[in-house]
Amino acid sequence: MKKIGILTSGGDAPGMNAAIRAVARRAYAEGLEVYGINYGFAGLVAGDIFPLDEEVLNDKIARGGTFLYSARYPEFAKVEGQLKGIEQLKKFGIDALVVIGGDGSYHGALRLTEHGYNTVGLPGTIDNDIPYTDFTIGFDTALNTAVDAIDKIRDTATSHRRVFVVEVMGRNAGDLALWAGVATGAEAIIVPERDYDMDKIAKRLERFREEGHDNAIIVLAEGVATAADFKAELDKHGDFDSRANTIGHMQRGGVPTARDRVLASKMGNYAIELLLQGKGGLAIGIEDNKITHHPMEDLFDEKHHADLDLYDMNNKFNQ
Amino acid sequence: MKKIGILTSGGDAPGMNAAIRAVARRAYAEGLEVYGINYGFAGLVAGDIFPLDEEVLNDKIARGGTFLYSARYPEFAKVEGQLKGIEQLKKFGIDALVVIGGDGSYHGALRLTEHGYNTVGLPGTIDNDIPYTDFTIGFDTALNTAVDAIDKIRDTATSHRRVFVVEVMGRNAGDLALWAGVATGAEAIIVPERDYDMDKIAKRLERFREEGHDNAIIVLAEGVATAADFKAELDKHGDFDSRANTIGHMQRGGVPTARDRVLASKMGNYAIELLLQGKGGLAIGIEDNKITHHPMEDLFDEKHHADLDLYDMNNKFNQ
Amino acid sequence: MKKIGILTSGGDAPGMNAAIRAVARRAYAEGLEVYGINYGFAGLVAGDIFPLDEEVLNDKIARGGTFLYSARYPEFAKVEGQLKGIEQLKKFGIDALVVIGGDGSYHGALRLTEHGYNTVGLPGTIDNDIPYTDFTIGFDTALNTAVDAIDKIRDTATSHRRVFVVEVMGRNAGDLALWAGVATGAEAIIVPERDYDMDKIAKRLERFREEGHDNAIIVLAEGVATAADFKAELDKHGDFDSRANTIGHMQRGGVPTARDRVLASKMGNYAIELLLQGKGGLAIGIEDNKITHHPMEDLFDEKHHADLDLYDMNNKFNQ
Amino acid sequence: MKKIGILTSGGDAPGMNAAIRAVARRAYAEGLEVYGINYGFAGLVAGDIFPLDEEVLNDKIARGGTFLYSARYPEFAKVEGQLKGIEQLKKFGIDALVVIGGDGSYHGALRLTEHGYNTVGLPGTIDNDIPYTDFTIGFDTALNTAVDAIDKIRDTATSHRRVFVVEVMGRNAGDLALWAGVATGAEAIIVPERDYDMDKIAKRLERFREEGHDNAIIVLAEGVATAADFKAELDKHGDFDSRANTIGHMQRGGVPTARDRVLASKMGNYAIELLLQGKGGLAIGIEDNKITHHPMEDLFDEKHHADLDLYDMNNKFNQ
Secondary structure (H helix, E strand, O other), rough: OEEEEEEEOOOOOOOOOHHHHHHHHHHHHOHHHHEEOHHHHHHHHOOOOEOOHHHHHHOOOOOOOOOOOOOOHHHHHHHHHHHHHHHHHHHHHHEEEEEOOOOOHHHHHHOOOOOOOOEEEEEEEOOOOOOOOOOOOOOHHHHHHHHHHHHHHHHHHHOOEEEEEEEEOOOOHHHHHHHHHOOOOEEEEEOOOOOOOOOOOHHHHHHHHOOOOEEEEEEEOOOOOOHHHHHHHHHHHOOEEEEEEEHHHHHHOOOOHHHHHHHHHHHHHHHHHHHHHOOOEEEEEEEOEEEEEHHHHHHOOOOOOOOHHHHHHHHOOOO | OEEEEEEEEOOOOOOHHHHHHHHHHHHHHOOOOOEEEEOOOHHHOOOOOEEEHHHHHHHHHOEEEEOOOOOOOOOOHHHHHHHHHHHHHHHHHEEEEEEEEEOOOOOOOOOOOHOOOOEEEEOOOOOOOOOOOOOEEOOHHHHHHHHHHHHHHHHHHHHHHOOOEEEEEOOOOOHHHHHHHHHHHEEEEEEEOOOOOHHHHHHHHHHHHHHHOOEEEEEEEOOOOOHHHHHHHOOOEEEOOEEEEEOOHHHHOOOOOOHHHHHHHHHHHHHHHHHHHHOOOOOEEEOOOOOEEEHHHHHHHOOOOOOOHHHHHHHHOOO | OOOOEEEEEEOOOOOHHHHHHHHHHHHHHOOOEEEEEHHHHHHHHHHOOEEOHHHHHOHHHHOOOOOOOOOHHHHOOOHHHHHHHHHHHHHOOOOEEEEEEHHHHHOOOOOOOOHOEEEEEEEEEOOOOOOOOOOEEHHHHHEEEEEHHHHHHHHHHHHHHOOOEEOOOOOOOHHHHHHHHHHHOOEEEEEEOOOOOOOHHHHHHHHHHHOOOOOOOEEOOOOOOOOHHHHHHHHOOOOOOOEEEEOOOHHHHOOOHHHHHHHHHHHHHHHHHHHOOOOOOEEEEEEEEEEEEEEHHHHHHHOOOOHHHHHHHHHHHHO | EEEEEEEEEOOOOOOOOHHHHHHHOOOHHHHOOEEEOHHHHHHHHHHOOOEHHHHHHHHHHHHOOOOOOOOOOHHHHOOOHHHHHHHHHHOOOEEEEEEEEHHHHHHHHHHHOOOOOOOOEEEEEOOOOOOOOOOEEEEHHHHHHHHHHHHHHHHHHHHHHOOOEEEOOOOOHHHHHHHHHHHHOOEEEEOOOOOOOOHHHHHHHHHHHHHOOOEEEEEEEEOOHHHHHHHHHHHHOOOEEEEEOOOOOHHHHOOOHHHHHHHHHHHHHHHHHHHOOOOOEEEEEEEEOOEEEEHHHHHHHOOOOOOOHHHHHHHHHHH
């Protein structure tokens, strides 16, 4: 192995740049040449590939987004697309690849491995919805962004004695809502992994109000409903002077937290170690605070599990 | 004058607590007793009034929201409500009042002055929509919150080459949009004070894309349209892979910026100086970097003027 | 068990308030009465104890510092002090205690347990220097504060092509330096757990400069040297236009990160579960991403281990 | 005028990049070519000059530091240096210049104007120590950085009932200390513009302590003393459990605030307007909230005046 390529795929996430940097830095240390591939698999197929100089990386560890850009490219699911990509790898002499993105991008990565181009995957998404990893790159930053926003909303909820329904991202996973809800002392957390009973929630809010605790935050995972729909339903169960709020796309950007940068650095570093061992088709994770790897195909049969102890604990806190 | 009261009214704004603290601190220094009135004019009428101890104030300068709570209370427009309020002032022996809020709350404040209770008003609102002041308490914080959010959105706009329509607050005033737009290098700013031509905007975005500048932020004042509606209209003029985003209520909360705290402190300090001079019915402002005051009735006939030079400058930058 | 007490001891740390809140909230849910004890063991001995109302807790999860105040109180090492403390527990009818602080405070906690007052300890310190826990409450916030400061210093280092020696906290542990160093892409990390060779460091900086990488950050743990002393030594090995900078006490304060709040919540919750099982003399930790407990005496014989893989990885990155 | 150059000089300040961008954007709009000059006057003399492409500017508005780098270059005070610089201007065909930096850099700028190369100066420094401008580019960001740091220190001061002496930057000007002191509710502010009486300060702190207000922040301008020296002197006047803290170089970096970005944009825009009118040798400022200009030589005879009303007000608040 002499030359490796790096690409980012799917939704961007803070810490992707730190991961790219770590892959490249460790690769340089091992005497490898490093190529950046712009716009994910689309750029691979199009040959949007360039040598990744050390100086380009200098200030990237602290930047949100991905400086290699990202794109969704379903066409890579077809053999035709894959073969075009391989042509480009041949043209640039790239032997192996690191792919940073959601588990959707691991399908393409596995195909390349099968074609003889070892590819290692790093879990890059704010949604924390990838199996075999406790945390994804970007989750901690998105979480802190959501918490900071909810703290601000709490100020105005308190000043005006209001109930806010705050919708956070996470696609079909409740992780962002669970962590953000616990971290902001939410009076209720609504996640796809658990049913909710609006009548109970309304009763809880009413009881709080009687006790003098007259503002509330309901943290709602986008996988359940929109804030506006949930609020409309809530309003049918009582008069709470409620407001709906969606935090939105800002959760996808921003300066990565220390945790995300360190996680991205460890994972990027480990990707090179695996490739140096001649391995491919592997997805990197962090499990029980240790960096691990699993065959990519194992992820396709497995589901991510949110930490529902947080849900139960938060209910206890609001009992 | 021996005892003064303080209340906050209308939408809460960061820096209101700093203003309350300044009023109280200066009042103590002048040997006055200070009463807090919870929930604005509603609390005044209800007699929700308490002596404001120094220790309560200790950590308030850095807190968002208003620890005196706020409420809208249209009933205070009627003489009946005013008389009930005055009864409470008599009961507590309060001679004069400081009201922090939007110019809507100045009507009630003026009535109290006419009844012999000198009242001074401080402009507290994130919307910056009050006449005779260049800046309101809370505007700088809301602006920085919006800018921080848009910076994060720019990360993902850049990574994915997208156009984001970002709706900021400001009610009928374009100030937040103008400042946030200039501060984030927005490709277009849409404000109620100026008409827009969607065709021109679309052409500008297309030209940028041809030049390789392939992401864009359109900062939209809520007084013009919702982000979703504006995006829908934009999409009729071209295929921009656009997204709509509303920053929402977080703009109303959060730790106040240095600028807002200093402005609030200066204004609160000046309110006591005016009251000590036996004056009332006055609205405080900052004009040309100096703390000023005007008769409240003057504000009712005047409109706030946004700094439209920012609009023209931003158009030049995107020419 | 009907009544529990909570105190914070040793240096304050962000997240202590979130821990207090979690202990109290879970205790309420179990029908317990909760007392706050001000100023740690000093306040226990002095009887500075009060019922902890639910409303006091409402906005505490997001606040830095400890609203129960903290103090160092070596006198509690003596039986005399302990007996006075127990007198107070009797007076207030408190059956069990939760102590949040460094492992120094666990000695007092263990004595109380031996006297029949079950006491559970939570690791609250920014230094991450407590055995049997991968992370302490406060570490993540202090880390992000340090990283944010170093990011800012990097701006000026880059603009002026300078070398900055930045001293971070951590007492005798290198954790803060290791994590902050990796997270900011430090060109060198200096920790008490590893010797350093100033000559090698100087050579590395010179090599970087020749390669056009002409600014550098050296993250220095306070347990090794002061920034000023280290800089003076560095300057003997070359002309780097170096600057010394100490981040200082701000690392001990600030709004806790999401991670610290969730960790504090989980640990506080678990403390009540242990006490409900009639257990005491236990120190809570998080190991391999799971909440655990160990007998306090085990901690006295054990040392904390920093993650030195970070050190080696960072050296690879700067090879 | 067809081609203009831009350079940054002296200490870097947040917002310099926003100023560069504004100069360039407005210049493009006027059909001008724009050159960046690296490392201030040193780079001008060395010919480190390059065409400033639009795409380079895209994400610069939100970045701290100066991407054109900065340097102090006293050699430019001599005619020899100036002539070398002019040679470079001729070589690149540059007709006019914008210089962003402290008023020290205006001397060089004025010399170039006298040689026929119109040069306009923008006040870029965190110290706010330039005459004929109420605010400099970078001051607002540094102020907010200082305030954020002091807020964090307040947390630990409160938890431990301590007195902190916090040293902020500002060179010989007290502005940063004055604004940061008012914004954080400092119990005392020490600035070069006013003498202090340590005995009075100690008495104030003792009185506060007796009133139950048992922590304090003294904000100290670096132009007066170091934090360590001031603390040592304070300790001779009483036992305050005091700590010394220096915020340090982080005040020079960081993402610029909205205010700094808008100010930089307005000033950069105005610089091109002046140059288009064939003017040079002018220093731009903001006075009474309006963008203004003055002949550079006027600044050499004038001194900056800090807003000492803030000092008196803060004393009232702590009376």
